[in-house]
Amino acid sequence: MKFLYLIILGLLTTSSFSQNDSTFIRSIYNTALSEGKAYNDLKSLCKDIGARITGSAEAEMAILWGKQKMESYGFDKVYLQEITVPHWERGTKEAGWVKDEYNSIKKVNLLALGGSIGTNGTIEGELIEFSSLEELKKASKKDVEGKIVFINQVMDEKHIQTFKAYGGCYPVRGSGAVEASKLGAIAVIIRSLGIPVDEHPHTGVMQYNDSVNKIPAAAISTLDAENISLWLKKEKANFVLEMDCRNYPDVKSYNVIGELTGKNANNIITFGGHLDSWDTGEGAHDDGAGIVHTLEALRILKELNYKPNNTLRLVFFMNEENGNRGGQDYAAWAKSRTKENHILALESDRGGFAPRGFNMDGTPEQIAMLASFAPIFKEYDLHIFEKGYGGVDISPLKESFEGIPLVGFVPDSQRYFDFHHSPNDVFENVNKRELELGCAAIAAMLYLFDQNL
Amino acid sequence: MKFLYLIILGLLTTSSFSQNDSTFIRSIYNTALSEGKAYNDLKSLCKDIGARITGSAEAEMAILWGKQKMESYGFDKVYLQEITVPHWERGTKEAGWVKDEYNSIKKVNLLALGGSIGTNGTIEGELIEFSSLEELKKASKKDVEGKIVFINQVMDEKHIQTFKAYGGCYPVRGSGAVEASKLGAIAVIIRSLGIPVDEHPHTGVMQYNDSVNKIPAAAISTLDAENISLWLKKEKANFVLEMDCRNYPDVKSYNVIGELTGKNANNIITFGGHLDSWDTGEGAHDDGAGIVHTLEALRILKELNYKPNNTLRLVFFMNEENGNRGGQDYAAWAKSRTKENHILALESDRGGFAPRGFNMDGTPEQIAMLASFAPIFKEYDLHIFEKGYGGVDISPLKESFEGIPLVGFVPDSQRYFDFHHSPNDVFENVNKRELELGCAAIAAMLYLFDQNL
Numbered sequence: 001m002k003f004l005y006l007i008i009l010g011l012l013t014t015s016s017f018s019q020n021d022s023t024f025i026r027s028i029y030n031t032a033l034s035e036g037k038a039y040n041d042l043k044s045l046c047k048d049i050g051a052r053i054t055g056s057a058e059a060e061m062a063i064l065w066g067k068q069k070m071e072s073y074g075f076d077k078v079y080l081q082e083i084t085v086p087h088w089e090r091g092t093k094e095a096g097w098v099k100d101e102y103n104s105i106k107k108v109n110l111l112a113l114g115g116s117i118g119t120n121g122t123i124e125g126e127l128i129e130f131s132s133l134e135e136l137k138k139a140s141k142k143d144v145e146g147k148i149v150f151i152n153q154v155m156d157e158k159h160i161q162t163f164k165a166y167g168g169c170y171p172v173r174g175s176g177a178v179e180a181s182k183l184g185a186i187a188v189i190i191r192s193l194g195i196p197v198d199e200h201p202h203t204g205v206m207q208y209n210d211s212v213n214k215i216p217a218a219a220i221s222t223l224d225a226e227n228i229s230l231w232l233k234k235e236k237a238n239f240v241l242e243m244d245c246r247n248y249p250d251v252k253s254y255n256v257i258g259e260l261t262g263k264n265a266n267n268i269i270t271f272g273g274h275l276d277s278w279d280t281g282e283g284a285h286d287d288g289a290g291i292v293h294t295l296e297a298l299r300i301l302k303e304l305n306y307k308p309n310n311t312l313r314l315v316f317f318m319n320e321e322n323g324n325r326g327g328q329d330y331a332a333w334a335k336s337r338t339k340e341n342h343i344l345a346l347e348s349d350r351g352g353f354a355p356r357g358f359n360m361d362g363t364p365e366q367i368a369m370l371a372s373f374a375p376i377f378k379e380y381d382l383h384i385f386e387k388g389y390g391g392v393d394i395s396p397l398k399e400s401f402e403g404i405p406l407v408g409f410v411p412d413s414q415r416y417f418d419f420h421h422s423p424n425d426v427f428e429n430v431n432k433r434e435l436e437l438g439c440a441a442i443a444a445m446l447y448l449f450d451q452n453l
Numbered sequence: 454m455k456f457l458y459l460i461i462l463g464l465l466t467t468s469s470f471s472q473n474d475s476t477f478i479r480s481i482y483n484t485a486l487s488e489g490k491a492y493n494d495l496k497s498l499c500k501d502i503g504a505r506i507t508g509s510a511e512a513e514m515a516i517l518w519g520k521q522k523m524e525s526y527g528f529d530k531v532y533l534q535e536i537t538v539p540h541w542e543r544g545t546k547e548a549g550w551v552k553d554e555y556n557s558i559k560k561v562n563l564l565a566l567g568g569s570i571g572t573n574g575t576i577e578g579e580l581i582e583f584s585s586l587e588e589l590k591k592a593s594k595k596d597v598e599g600k601i602v603f604i605n606q607v608m609d610e611k612h613i614q615t616f617k618a619y620g621g622c623y624p625v626r627g628s629g630a631v632e633a634s635k636l637g638a639i640a641v642i643i644r645s646l647g648i649p650v651d652e653h654p655h656t657g658v659m660q661y662n663d664s665v666n667k668i669p670a671a672a673i674s675t676l677d678a679e680n681i682s683l684w685l686k687k688e689k690a691n692f693v694l695e696m697d698c699r700n701y702p703d704v705k706s707y708n709v710i711g712e713l714t715g716k717n718a719n720n721i722i723t724f725g726g727h728l729d730s731w732d733t734g735e736g737a738h739d740d741g742a743g744i745v746h747t748l749e750a751l752r753i754l755k756e757l758n759y760k761p762n763n764t765l766r767l768v769f770f771m772n773e774e775n776g777n778r779g780g781q782d783y784a785a786w787a788k789s790r791t792k793e794n795h796i797l798a799l800e801s802d803r804g805g806f807a808p809r810g811f812n813m814d815g816t817p818e819q820i821a822m823l824a825s826f827a828p829i830f831k832e833y834d835l836h837i838f839e840k841g842y843g844g845v846d847i848s849p850l851k852e853s854f855e856g857i858p859l860v861g862f863v864p865d866s867q868r869y870f871d872f873h874h875s876p877n878d879v880f881e882n883v884n885k886r887e888l889e890l891g892c893a894a895i896a897a898m899l900y901l902f903d904q905n906l
Contacts, residue, residue, distance in 0.1 A: 033610050157486050157886070160833055196885065354807075354867050356834065380613055381809065383836035412865065414807050414886045432649065433610070433867045 017376050021451070024304070025376060025444045031300045032440035038296040039432045041069065042352070045291060046282035046427035053114075053279035054319040055087030055251050062275050063254050066291070066316045070258035073299045075314070077261065080254040083329040085319045087251045088115055090279055091244035096189065096218065098127070098228055099238045108224040109199050110189065111280060111422075113173060113206040113217040114322045118244040123148075123216070125186050127239045129232050133172045136179050145184030148239040150232075151176050152191045152225050155417065162195060162413040163350070166420075169193045177217040178209045187216045187241055191225035193417065199223050200422040203278050205322045216243055255326045256316040260298060260308055262450075266339050267310035269449060270330075271297070271346040271442070274320035274393055281425035285416065288427075289352030289435060291316055293409065296436075297443035308450045310343060317393040320349070324392055331396035342400070343453050346407040347391030348442060351419070352430045353411035355381070355441040359388025361398070362405035370407070373448050382441060384410050407449075409442055470829050474904070477757070478829060478897045484753045485893035491749040492885045494522065495805070498744060499735035499880035506567075506732035507772040508540030508704050515728050516707050519744070519769045523711035526752045528767070530714065533707040536782040538772045540704045541568055543732055544697035549642065549671065551580070551681055552691045561677040562652050563642065564733060564875075566626060566659040566670040567775045571697040576601075576669070578639045580692045582685050586625045589632050598637030601692040603685075604629050605644045605678050608870065615648060615866040616803070619873075622646050630670040631662045640669045640694055644678035646870065652676050653875040656731050658775045669696055708779045709769040713751060713761055715903075719792050720763035722902060723783075724750070724799040724895070727773035727846055734878035738869065741880075742805030742888060744769055746862065749889075750896035761903045763796060770846040773802070777845055784849035795853070796906050799860040800844030801895060804872070805883045806864035808834070808894040812841025814851070815858035823860070826901050835894060837863050860902075862895055 032038070049065055052058040063080065070078040096110045112118075125148040130136040132153045136144075153172045155165040172190050180188040192202035201221045208214045218241065220228070231237055256275065273290020277283020298314045317326035334342060346358075357377070360370045367387050374385045390406025397404055411434070419425040485491070502518055505511040516533065523531040549563045565571075578601040583589040585606045589597075606625045608618040625643050633641040645655035654674045661667045671694065673681070684690055709728065726743020730736020751767045770779035787795060799811075810830070813823045820840050827838045843859025850857055864887070872878040 029613070030611050158483050160482070160890075162886075354865050381837075384834075412807050414890065415884055418884070431868055431871070433615075437613075437867065 021376060024447065027304055028300055028443045028447070029380065029440040031303060032296065032436045032443070033433070036296060036436045036439065037299065038292040038435050038439045041295060042284065042288050042292045042430060042435065043427050045288045046284050051279045051281060051283055052275065052277050054085045054253065054276045054322060055248070056279065059253065059276055059318065063256055066256035066275055069295060070256065070314070073302065075258040075260060075298065075302065077259040079257050081257055081330065081333060083253055083255060083318060083325050084250050085253040085325045086323045087248040088322060089245060089248065091118065091246065093242050093244040095242050096220065097240040098231065099240055100235055109201050109221040110218045111201040111203040112243045112245040113219060114203055114278065115206050115247065116217045116243065116245055117214050118246050119187070119216050119242050122240060122242045123186060124238050124240045127228070127232060127237050129229060133176060133179060139183055141183045144180065147185055148241070149180035149185040149188045150228065151188065152229050154191065155193060155195050157195060162417050165195065166193060166417060173204050173219070174207050177206055177215050178212055181212040181215045185215060189218050189220050189239065192219040192222050194222050194420070194422060195417040197222045197226055200424045202421040203280060204421045216241060218243060253318045255318055255330055258298065258314045260302060260312045262308040262310040262312065264309060265311050266341055268313050268340050268342045269310050269344050269446065270313050270315055270342065270394065270397065271446060272315035272317055272393065273348045274326065275316040276318050276321055278321055278421045281423045282427055284425050284427045284430050285351035285419050286421065286425055287320065287349045289430060289438065290348035292435070293348040293438045293442050296439035297446055300439065300443045301447065306447065310450050310453065312446060312450065320392050327393040328396045331400040334397065335400035342397060342404055344405050344407065344449055345390065345394040345397050346409070346442070346446065347394045348409040348438065349391050349393065350409065350413065351411055351416045352435040352438060353415060354434045355409070355411050355438050357382045357384025357410045358445060359384070359386065359390070359408040359410055360405055361388065361390040363403065366405040369452060373445070380441065409438065411438055474829065477900065480757055481753055481896045481900070482833065482893040484756060485749065485889045485896070486886070489749060489889045489892065490752065491745040491888050491892045494748060495737065495741050495745045495883060495888065496880050498741045499737050504732045504734060504736055505728065505730050507538045507706065507729045507775060508701070509732065512706065512729055512771065516709055519709035519728055522748060523709065523767070527755065528711040528713060528751065530712040532710050534710055534783065534786060536706055536708060536771060536778050537703050538706040538778045539776045540701040541775060542698060542701065544571065544699065546695050546697040548695050549673065550693040551684065552693055553688055562654050562674040563671045564654040564656040565696045565698040566672060567656055567731065568659050568700065569670040569696065569698055570667050571699050572640070572669050572695050575693060575695045576639060577691050577693045580681070580685060580690050582682060586629060586632060592636055594636045597633065600638055601694065602633035602638040602641045603681065604641065605682050607644065608646060608648050610648060615870050618648065619646060619870060626657050626672070627660050630659055630668050631665055634665040634668045638668060642671050642673050642692065645672040645675050647675050647873065647875060648870040650675045650679055653877045655874040656733060657874045669694060671696065706771045708771055708783055711751065711767045713755060713765045715761040715763040715765065717762060718764050719794055721766050721793050721795045722763050722797045722899065723766045723768055723795065723847065723850065724899060725768035725770055725846065726801045727779065728769040729771050729774055731774055731874045733874070734876045735880055737878050737880045737883050738804035738872050739874065739878055740773065740802045742883060742891065743801035745888070746801040746891045746895050749892035750899055753892065753896045754900065759900065763903050763906065765899060765903065773845050780846040781849045784853040787850065788853040795850065795857055797858050797860065797902055798843065798847040798850050799862070799895070799899065800847045801862040801891065802844050802846065803862065803866065804864055804869045805888040805891060806868060807887045808862070808864050808891050810835045810837025810863045811898060812837070812839065812843070812861040812863055813858055814841065814843045816856065819858040822905065826898070833894065860898070862891065864891055
């Protein structure tokens with residue numbers, strides 16, 4: 001077996017890249033690590049703009065910020081794509097309490113889920129706990145009717161990739177209100193989709209369904225979920241909820257687009273992140289990191305005087321969090337530009353952590369090309385080059401352009417759900433070097449695709 | 454080329470491990486991630502004991518703590534190995550100021566370097582800056598004599614592995630005092646060996662040399678270094694330094710040892726981390742993480758009822774930071790036990806970050822065995838299985854046992870020098886999942902070596 005492994009290692013270290021490729025990629029990394037602008041750009045997005053939910057004044061400011069940044073870096077074209085987006089607001093009243101039969105009261109940390117209706121004053125109901133969405137689905141109407149459902153489904157920390165743990169709980173947030181309402185519940189509160197047991201609630205989008213009543217939905221912190229669960233093991237309790245969040249009519253908004261024009265100007269490589277965030281924290285990892293990753297990647301390629309073969313089109317997508325209208329409208333608009341030939345899309349929306357590699361949603365041949373880049377990234381500590389998901393914003397491109405490969409940047413996932421959609425997703429929780437290494441990895445990958453497609 | 458890569462990928466995913474191996478390693482990870490004790494053990498070491506420099510009361514308490522932990526986990530043998538260690542104390546006075554000719558004064562954040570003499574009251578001298586140790590070596594005595602040397606050597610952030618950047622600056626801390634003294638300087642201050650520009654000074658060991666006068670040595674924060682450098686570009690300045698640190702006679706101390714006895718009891722696999730730390734912060738990453746990584750690895754193997762082929766000997770080494778007497782005395786003691794056959798040693802001393810793999814100081818055949826374990830770790834996101842350094846504590850074993858392979862655990866290095874040897878190396882800066890994944894990786898690697906050696 002030893003002999004076999006030595007052969008394989010020998011083959012893998014034989015790369016087909018030129019000295020020029022290696023030198024250019026080293027320049028990309030040097031620029032990102034020693035003269036990078038990503039960290040300060042992220043600070044500006046987080047502190048000068050802040051949380052920027054779709055339809056808010058902050059989102060408008062973020063559009064201006066993005067356009068101005070792209071212009072200041074001298075990209076060949078900078079423009080806005082008008083789109084129509086949903087508009088939900090949290091409002092100003094948002095609180096919840098647990099109350100036992102002797103009126104012992106404890107306030108909990110909660111956030112309304114995105115899209116939820118308000119409570120129209122205060123509502124109160126007996127709490128009924130389910131350990132999972134599946135358990136709730138099996139319950140009977142007589143047990144649930146008139147009560148407030150508490151779904152205490154724990155993210156499975158045994159998954160190595162935290163996104164798998166998230167995927168397992170995602171339906172709780174998306175469908176919890178519909179399932180609880182089917183059984184006559186008056187509201188639903190869920191355990192936050194976060195891994196640590198701490199005081200931060202995590203919001204995120206939820207859905208209603210026209211066939212059942214809409215009921216208010218909120219997420220409580222994992223620590224409150226643990227405590228309430230202990231409480232309910234000893235005695236009954238009521239939950240008191242007040243929220244004045246609501247949905248408003250759709251409004252106008254924009255994707256922000258910047259380009260370096262390619263020698264083959266109509267061959268398009270689209271890449272970017274999403275400019276909107278939830279309305280808590282600062283959207284630093286989600287997806288401020290993706291915005292500055294991709295902004296910095298294009299800035300570095302331009303600074304190194306790179307002349308792309310294909311047009312490198314950077315898109316700051318609006319409304320990933322609660323509608324994906326930016327992604328949908330971009331794909332439709334791109335399809336309407338009949339001269340354009342869309343050859344690849346790449347997205348960063350998994351946080352600003354140390355890079356591990358790239359996933360691709362593509363054919364075996366396309367994935368083999370991605371995998372063939374692995375040797376050149378070995379010295380940069382990247383090792384994942386395999387089949388996987390591209391990203392929410394770029395996913396509609398698959399409908400518009402059959403066979404387009406979609407590439408997702410893969411940073412280390414261990415800490416992502418400490419911060420995701422919570423007040424804790426702030427600039428201070430992004431590490432400068434980890435962020436910069438992501439910018440360099442993305443710039444290098446864009447370069448390699450541009451050279452090889 | 455595509456075809457070739459598909460073949461290689463095919464070969465790499467064909468592993469020679471049994472289903473039992475895979476199942477057992479999955480159990481290790483499940484235990485670490487869902488019923489782990491490492492995070493709470495680290496909290497206890499950091500908060501109940503705190504910083505624990507060799508020779509201090511805290512170091513004594515840490516020895517008790519370690520012995521008690523090992524006993525509480527029911528290892529087959531738990532005992533202390535008596536050793537003699539150096540004893541240096543920071544004392545109570547430690548401060549520095551920059552002062553210009555108009556007596557404008559600015560206090561700086563500094564830490565005496567470990568082993569430095571004190572100032573015997575306050576000393577003051579004109580500051581003379583050098584951008585590197587090499588530049589200092591080229592200076593002339595007339596420029597330096599009677600002054601305080603400031604070595605402002607920046608860690609090269611362009612290195613992908615931060616330990617390489619550290620290696621480049623290590624001689625500044627180790628030899629700065631000797632080189633400055635050769636030219637008649639009265640003290641030396643160095644820019645801290647830390648990557649971020651922030652307010653935390655980073656201490657660490659320094660050396661004197663009998664051929665030149667001993668002068669006091671301290672590290673200032675990277676932020677102060679940047680500011681002083683700007684100041685000195687405009688005008689001259691003095692530095693005022695007071696430190697009452699000093700060296701005391703050697704004292705008695707201990708390595709703490711716990712074992713699971715193997716079927717071949719005299720075949721020994723030694724593994725561990727170092728129990729001492731610097732006397733600032735809490736020694737959380739350096740090397741509380743290594744202590745709980747290896748403690749938890751043995752606890753998990755025992756909890757899973759694993760009966761090792763070889764004796765698994767866990768050593769909490771004392772005095773890695775300023776002498777390595779624990780490592781040296783352990784190696785000498787092991788050699789004196791003539792019936793013992795030392796087959797491998799493994800160390801964790803690079804922080805509690807997400808695992809990337811393992812390095813080995815060994816023969817090509819030994820390294821090929823390490824590399825042959827790579828496929829089984831793929832699903833756990835580890836990818837480094839190659840030649841490299843083992844660790845300071847286990848390095849003396851190489852002299853005692855010719856040909857013994859030394860294995861170093863490799864976590865992600867990006868954030869390590871944000872914390873290393875600074876007040877910032879506290880429990881709160883260790884992530885629970887990242888720590889637990891390290892414990893599991895080490896337990897799995899011990900299992901594989903135990904099965905295959």
